[in-house]
Amino acid sequence: MTKVLEKSYIEYDIIIGGGGAAGLSLAYRLADSAFSHLKILVIEPDSKQGNDHTWCSWLEGNHIFDECATTFYSNIIFKSKFLTKQYPIQPYRYRLISADKFYNYVLDKISNCDHIVVQQGKVAKYQEKEGGVEVTLEDQKTYFGKQFFKCYIDELPSTKDVLYVDQHFKGWWIETQEPTFQTDTCTLMDFTIDQAGEVRFMYVLPISEKKALVEVAIFSNNLLSQEAYDLILQQYVEHHLNLKGYQIIEKEFGVIPMTDYDFKKFNTQKVIAIGSAGGAIKPSTGYAFSQIQVQCDYIIACLKEGKQIDMRKTKPLRQIMYDKTFLSVLLFGDVPGDKVFSDLFEKNKPQQIFKFLDERTNILEELKIMSTCDIGLFTKALIRIMK
């Protein structure tokens, strides 16, 4: 016998908790008229006005969200003490999206769409009930959704139980007085800074001849003080880029988990985690934006075809093993990170590396890439994670 739902609930077909990269990527697709029969709610605590992230991805051909991209690069630079090289990356392009443009673009589309409501608020708890999920906000407002997409991380795994390292970033948007940057070329990774026994690299993303984002990324479980990140950035800008008359316009900071933690294990038919909360952050690199799109495309296909959503299908098992092995090598310091990435870039074309990291290579291509790394050390890492 079906129970009648309590009428005090406001009912939705889909509730999306968290309107960041993942939540809004899904909401954007659901704004399509094919889903106008659904009632959808997006819950997000933030007003999403500012530029809190800069998302880069390599892409082949045209893609969703190209329209709100700030720029595309056709060349990348890799630098380390072992290798300095500029690569053309056609047919790929390296795309930069500023979060503020992305938020405006998606929220604009949603605002013209009657079946999606955005509610400012923070999910305090959610509970599966018959027929759906009860979602309660911090202000005690309660909603009921037949399906709940959880797009925020509420608890990080304990670093003791899994392979885990934080990737922490700090970036400065800088403006120079003179034309300084080449707008079709970005520095993807520059390891020529002091590694301090960790994995540390800089990246430089110009959006005009006078404006660029200069960012430091560190893989380690020791967060620095804001002043320490600033010092690294200042030294890099002044001594590596040799810039003197520059202005800092904006700063960004963030921490993301690089881990083999199984984020998907708590998924049910009604509660599905996506984005960082759903394991979209690639454990070996920290990139997530493209994987978020893979996850959202998969969900949309399931909804259209009336199929059950099983997020494990978005990532092949052998890719999980590669990520674990790579992460283990970085974490245990079997080979210094700058050497690992230098080997990859020295012996493989970036197009092949991109395809591998996008998890679209076949086994033969993967074996070829692996043969360019230190096989002995990677095998040791593989044995370690199998134990």
Ligand SMILES: Cc1cc2nc3c(=O)[nH]c(=O)nc-3n(C[C@H](O)[C@H](O)[C@H](O)COP(=O)(O)OP(=O)(O)OC[C@H]3O[C@@H](n4cnc5c(N)ncnc54)[C@H](O)[C@@H]3O)c2cc1C
């Ligand atoms: C500084 C930085 C730079 C990055 N650069 C790149 C890059 O270049 N390329 C790339 O691929 N990846 C990058 N990443 C990794 C990844 O793409 C981003 O972290 C991305 O934002 C993840 O999307 P998400 O939706 O999972 O999380 P978020 O975008 O962080 O969205 C989560 C949302 O949930 C909301 N929220 C939190 N708690 C609750 C709650 N209780 N109820 C409701 N809502 C809640 C938050 O306000 C937020 O809006 C970067 C990450 C950082 C931090």
